[in-house]
Amino acid sequence: LGRRINAAVTDLTRAPTLDEKAFDGMIKTISNALAEADVNIKLVANLRKTIKASVKFHELPPHANKKRIIQKAVFDALVDIVDPHQKEYVPKKGKSNVIMFVGLQGAGKTTTCTKLARWYQARGFKTCLVCADTFRAGAFDQLKQNATKAKIPYYGSLTQTDPVVVARDGVEKFKKERFEIIIVDTSGRHHQEDALFAEMVEIQTAVQPHQTIMVLDASIGQAAESQSRAFKETADFGAIIITKTDGAAAGGGAISAVAATHTPIVFIGTGEHLLDLEKFNPQSFVSKLLGMGDIQGLAEHVQSLNLNQKDTMKNITEGKFSVRDMRDQLQNIMKMGPLSKMAGMIPGMGGMMQGMDDEEGGMKLKRMIYICDSMTVKELDSDGRMFVEQPTRMTRVARGSGTSVREVEELLTQQRMMGGIAKKMKGGMQNMQKAQGQM
Ligand code: GDP
Numbered sequence: 001l002g003r004r005i006n007a008a009v010t011d012l013t014r015a016p017t018l019d020e021k022a023f024d025g026m027i028k029t030i031s032n033a034l035a036e037a038d039v040n041i042k043l044v045a046n047l048r049k050t051i052k053a054s055v056k057f058h059e060l061p062p063h064a065n066k067k068r069i070i071q072k073a074v075f076d077a078l079v080d081i082v083d084p085h086q087k088e089y090v091p092k093k094g095k096s097n098v099i100m101f102v103g104l105q106g107a108g109k110t111t112t113c114t115k116l117a118r119w120y121q122a123r124g125f126k127t128c129l130v131c132a133d134t135f136r137a138g139a140f141d142q143l144k145q146n147a148t149k150a151k152i153p154y155y156g157s158l159t160q161t162d163p164v165v166v167a168r169d170g171v172e173k174f175k176k177e178r179f180e181i182i183i184v185d186t187s188g189r190h191h192q193e194d195a196l197f198a199e200m201v202e203i204q205t206a207v208q209p210h211q212t213i214m215v216l217d218a219s220i221g222q223a224a225e226s227q228s229r230a231f232k233e234t235a236d237f238g239a240i241i242i243t244k245t246d247g248a249a250a251g252g253g254a255i256s257a258v259a260a261t262h263t264p265i266v267f268i269g270t271g272e273h274l275l276d277l278e279k280f281n282p283q284s285f286v287s288k289l290l291g292m293g294d295i296q297g298l299a300e301h302v303q304s305l306n307l308n309q310k311d312t313m314k315n316i317t318e319g320k321f322s323v324r325d326m327r328d329q330l331q332n333i334m335k336m337g338p339l340s341k342m343a344g345m346i347p348g349m350g351g352m353m354q355g356m357d358d359e360e361g362g363m364k365l366k367r368m369i370y371i372c373d374s375m376t377v378k379e380l381d382s383d384g385r386m387f388v389e390q391p392t393r394m395t396r397v398a399r400g401s402g403t404s405v406r407e408v409e410e411l412l413t414q415q416r417m418m419g420g421i422a423k424k425m426k427g428g429m430q431n432m433q434k435a436q437g438q439m
Pocket residue numbers: 103104105106107108109110111112188215243244245246247268269270271272276
């Protein structure tokens with residue numbers, strides 16, 4: 001999608017006459033690309049109007065960077081759609097906050113439940129899981145395994161077949177034990193079915209969740225709109241989590257779901273690991289959707305600075321990005337400045353540094369480097385997975401570097417994301433260079 005939109009913009013900016021007709025043609029190409037990426041058709045039509053209205057083409061100064069202006073208009077229009085424009089749900093400390101998950105089978109509910117539990121646990125909440133999926137054989141085992149790995153207390157039953165009873169018993173038990181975050185996993189079905197919806201409503205009535213989250217697979221496509229609408233009408237949910245954003249899907253369906261239900265995306269799943277959960281950030285989500293994460297611009301800048309880049313580039317072409325590469329990048333960023341601008345160029349980094357001035361950001365970077373410096377050579381040269389497999393490593397590193405486990409986690413999430421990008425870039429480097437030559 002990003003490539004097609006960029007191509008459309010490039011075509012326009014290289015056209016012999018930059019007239020309004022060419023601009024209209026480009027908006028059409030962009031709209032088609034969005035529709036193909038599963039953004040809802042009506043939504044695309046609206047976007048088209050918004051973009052046209054926001055770029056007053058004939059009023060642009062002759063030497064304006066039209067490409068940037070148009071890209072920005074597309075970007076802003078999409079961000080506006082996925083931006084929740086509302087306050088997020090914040091669980092209360094010292095109280096029992098019940099969070100219920102709904103969604104179709106395979107959407108990623110069980111996986112994401114554990115990730116979210118882990119996320120809250122790392123932030124000091126007393127957290128637990130309830131498995132109310134009695135429909136799928138092995139569902140409880142799956143949750144048990146995940147929960148055990150993450151050291152999170154769980155409840156479920158191998159004999160009770162009524163999910164409503166399991167949910168109610170589990171929530172009651174944990175409330176008595178003064179758990180602060182009680183996450184209820186439910187079953188899905190392959191399709192939207194009456195039985196599923198009836199079950200959801202019954203569980204909702206029984207456990208009275210403070211927040212209901214619908215889990216949506218990024219690859220859902222055009223079905224996103226009707227599916228999220230149907231769920232919304234029966235089991236009114238207040239938040240969406242998009243999973244598998246690390247996959248090949250463009251994720252346009254996610255945008256449609258938000259637009260159809262006026263419900264914010266709160267997190268995105270970025271992989272199968274326990275730590276692959278990120279707070280949703282409208283800007284980075286849309287950047288990714290449009291392929292605008294300015295990694296190319298960053299690479300150019302870095303090359304011009306002649307920094308310690310050789311090994312990392314070699315690794316990236318091989319589809320690897322170790323923790324050491326992450327550390328080298330951090331050090332390079334510190335050399336480059338101004339920090340806020342540089343951080344914004346790295347996907348994911350912008351969000352992490354949000355609201356910080358250069359001094360705060362600099363402190364943060366230093367802490368991240370301290371974290372790396374507290375690692376063993378083996379850990380530094382690893383892909384970071386050993387930290388997930390042995391979480392005590394994180395505790396040790398946090399202690400050694402005078403930071404927190406949360407910060408270590410954050411660094412590893414960033415590194416893993418870069419690893420994912422490196423993997424995708426492997427082999428695609430030549431294509432990218434070709435594309436770059438055309439710009
Ligand atoms: P459920 O039926 O909704 O409970 O779905 P599961 O949690 O069992 O997930 C279905 C599959 O999706 C599993 O193989 C998960 O590992 C995988 N999965 C879930 N979230 C993600 C994600 O963010 N990225 C990737 N790559 N896989 C995911």
